[in-house]
Amino acid sequence: MYGYAGRILRVNLSTGVITTEPTPENVMRDFLGGRGLGAYLLWTEVPRGADPLGPENKLFISPGPLSGLLFPGAGKMDFTCKSPLTGGYAGASMGGMLTAEIRYAGYDSIILEGISPKPVYLFIDDDTVELRDASDYWGMGSFALERRLKDELGEEFQIATIGPAGENLVKYACINHDFGRQAGRGGVGTVMGVKKVKAIAVRGSRSIPIADVDEFVRVAKEAYRACKTADMLEEWTRYGTMMVTSWCDENGTLPTRNFQSGSFELGPNIYAPVFREKIVVTDKGCFGCPSPCGKYSYSRKHAIYVEGPEYETNGMLGSDLGLGDIEDIAKANQLCDELGLDSISTGGCIAWAMECYEKGLLNQEQTGGLDLRFGNAEAVFVLIERIARREGWLGNLLAEGVKHAAAVVGQGSEKWAIHVKGMEQSAYATHDATSMLLAYMTADVGAHHNRAWAITYDIAVGRSRVTPEKAAKVIELQHIRPLMDVLGCCRLQWVELGMSLEYYAPALKALTGIDRSWEDLLHISERIWNLTRMYWVREVEGFGRNWDAPPPRFVEEPAVGGVTDGKFTPPEAAQQMLSYYYEQRGWDENGIPTRETLERLGLAELVGVSPR
């Protein structure tokens, strides 16, 4: 009675064999569920050296222990697989309603394995699990299909889909849900595509067993009350993550023209108030959310509806491409969603190509006739379509990700391929923000912000400073924030509303009946972090310090304009931050967890470290 339904659903797409199996109790004890369970399953089930696009790779779809319960933000879930984009660990979280239905259907994780011989969708109605023919849906846009499946199955089914990008194995295809929620990063949609799973439809009707219902309700009510009385609630709910745009612009961290700058001269046109007044139609929240950040928008200019843009998309498809009209960004966002592309990686790839074009490394023959200057919205729209469909030389090239594209084009373009470990950096310019740069260098999936959003800390304590305290902050955040993904919760109640972290441990205890402190939970989070680190070590030949290298731009090239004008982080400063980080983590100078660290975390046996 861990407060889990205690079952894993295994769907072998090659054979059609469908299995339910009890989730091992020790795994739930040591990895809690959600992303932790995904990481454990990835380690134990996907064989070393598996081709990310081959039948050996698997997709692990895991709600967390709190998700689906009435607790603030408990509407998140995790997708884990070996990344087709990076060749290493991929774990992508997604909000919406799907996680609750999976829990109500009684599954701790859904494992997709093998490759279907034909397009299918996975139908789950509690215990009824079927692979249904999806030949008629192949080629459809994400939300067109979501609408159609809801019409066919019933509104209460929650649907996740892939778009044409996933079908065409674009390396950063996403998974879409709830008409605007994505598991975006690392190519989780690509893996769904190669498996020929066009969609997942889930309805559940079971109760989630709770060890102490009264106590759980008490804790949850308190947590909700804290959220609902938070000072920031009104502003946050009005603008969502878009609130950050102006702050980033002012602080020189808004990615602009492929991160050449941290501030955008057209920035004010894409700030939150303009966004809200010009295109937002209504607010939209995930399951259990007291502070809905989702904004459903309509662009008159393009006659399209879209959920968003939220900040990351605003940065990566807006300022980073030189686009200064919120309606153009909304359109680019809508294209990415419907086609099933990660808007962050898409923006990063196009920004790199625009810089190549402006610097004469790509001509119009190579761009397929596109005038790829920064700011050319029409060219962006066309290029997004081409990437999703792998059309033309450039579309097909960018579909492989910026690291690969730069390796092909060469001529120094690697210098402005803004990625870590092959994953395009998300929307914080890190010329002069040593914590945030370190966060990108060390994030478990590549250059993604959500493992440690340290940028405000940089601004607070001194952005250029190189101190052990900054490395410690990054590590602290890398334990707290991913822990939310483990629990199946959204971090934004804590980040934006200031909801106390002290609610989580009591809630989990009331749920499971197991007394664990917040520190115990952080210890588990550290265990998971080290396991995914070891996954990189296991899968990537020669993995080490070099893989944590920052994008050259931030350590070699001065930023242009804004408050960070002329600033960059000296390479030795970045390396010093990394050394602080390794030392505090208990990793060696090459960034490999030591035997002592693995033993301290109870991972030695799992990862196969021989006893002393």
Add this chain to the structure above:
Amino acid sequence: MYGYAGRILRVNLSTGVITTEPTPENVMRDFLGGRGLGAYLLWTEVPRGADPLGPENKLFISPGPLSGLLFPGAGKMDFTCKSPLTGGYAGASMGGMLTAEIRYAGYDSIILEGISPKPVYLFIDDDTVELRDASDYWGMGSFALERRLKDELGEEFQIATIGPAGENLVKYACINHDFGRQAGRGGVGTVMGVKKVKAIAVRGSRSIPIADVDEFVRVAKEAYRACKTADMLEEWTRYGTMMVTSWCDENGTLPTRNFQSGSFELGPNIYAPVFREKIVVTDKGCFGCPSPCGKYSYSRKHAIYVEGPEYETNGMLGSDLGLGDIEDIAKANQLCDELGLDSISTGGCIAWAMECYEKGLLNQEQTGGLDLRFGNAEAVFVLIERIARREGWLGNLLAEGVKHAAAVVGQGSEKWAIHVKGMEQSAYATHDATSMLLAYMTADVGAHHNRAWAITYDIAVGRSRVTPEKAAKVIELQHIRPLMDVLGCCRLQWVELGMSLEYYAPALKALTGIDRSWEDLLHISERIWNLTRMYWVREVEGFGRNWDAPPPRFVEEPAVGGVTDGKFTPPEAAQQMLSYYYEQRGWDENGIPTRETLERLGLAELVGVSPR
């Protein structure tokens, strides 16, 4: 679209892992389902040399393709495993309502594998499959538990249970269902017991896909009409299989006092009309039956209800034990059912023990104080209880089966251990009936009658005759009758009402859309017969002609009394029948299928015969 739901449900009791997998189409094509599917799965899934009471043995629970459809007698199903009684193949059929529910739940077969760490029952509600704690039910009688589970789950759930005999691993424990239907022979209940599965509860709500519904209905209606207008319908429905008792007695084939005689001086007291008038309360049929043979009875003398006795029980717990009061037989029957004992093997074991007692090989110390003379009903009741509970030296000994018991007691008692291959012979005395004797010698599970009920043929053509035609008749019956178990149908509409065999192939064709003649189906039946023969060859060291030896009594000792007084079958006559049989089957002189035969039947690859 073979008219099958096309799924196998796999329940691993050791791990709790529950799997559904598509039934391979080629397997359904070559083995049709039901007992054919069971035989295929036994061959392919249970490793050579598996301990019947170990975790490697499996129980395959298979409805047939016609079962659950409105077709005469389509209420049968098959249980297959490696037999704990014989060490070879076991396939036991059962009537009632369960088979229909399993089909409506959409399963071609349910595989129980491994061993549960604690008592459980298997709950199946369409796709919802759960192993539920059955600790509270352990020790309960079969029908007490069936009543309780129906009260708890709902009347529409169909339940199969084991009694204490199955829990205590009596080697011939049966599986009980519908308050009086059994899968009786070979220890299928023992295998359920060792796996700690106390019961199975199934409810289904799916449709069975039919390729040509109109045609199926047409064929089924014609078949029903033929049954309902049959001359024998009234008499058959009045008496059921008990009708046979007087005929057997008159023809010297009623097993009497451990088969020492074929006629019983108290016979008329246990004939059908006495039965009907004295104790029958109502008729009771299986799913889809036009001619219900089940009789629900009440004994005032013992104040018990029981379904039965039917003929086999009447013979084996009645005349064969010297019991001449139908109410005593009903009570013995009721004890076997509630305790979960195969009444045929139970009767055979007790009859052997009674003969030992009368001949001075067992004394009252060994019988635990029982005066085990033939005809002592009270002693029989006590001994049945002791066998089921393995109480006392004799109870525990008889729980191992008559072959084992005779090997322990020795002193010539092997001569009157009436079994073939370790399975106690059912209720036809075969002193002078060469076809029926051959049928017992060669039946795929041991000395069971239902594979070839050749006794009427013996009477018709000359009971002592030794001819190739008689062997041919046995083979013909061994293909027709087991084919019914493959299809999930009862044979009694054909045997008793004379319903034409010509309805089956068109019904199966309308169901599956595949055009196969009756001869095609018999060819499949022959394939299955040879596969189970090869299973004996594979599993039993030194298997061959000696394993088809008749019980010594019928070839060495003259019968006493009745029309067969002084008669027995000369050993060389039995061997000559066997030689005819082997030759016609395409088996060598040792009874092993030749390579040519296996190739003709398309079995060479499956059983691992190397190509020429």
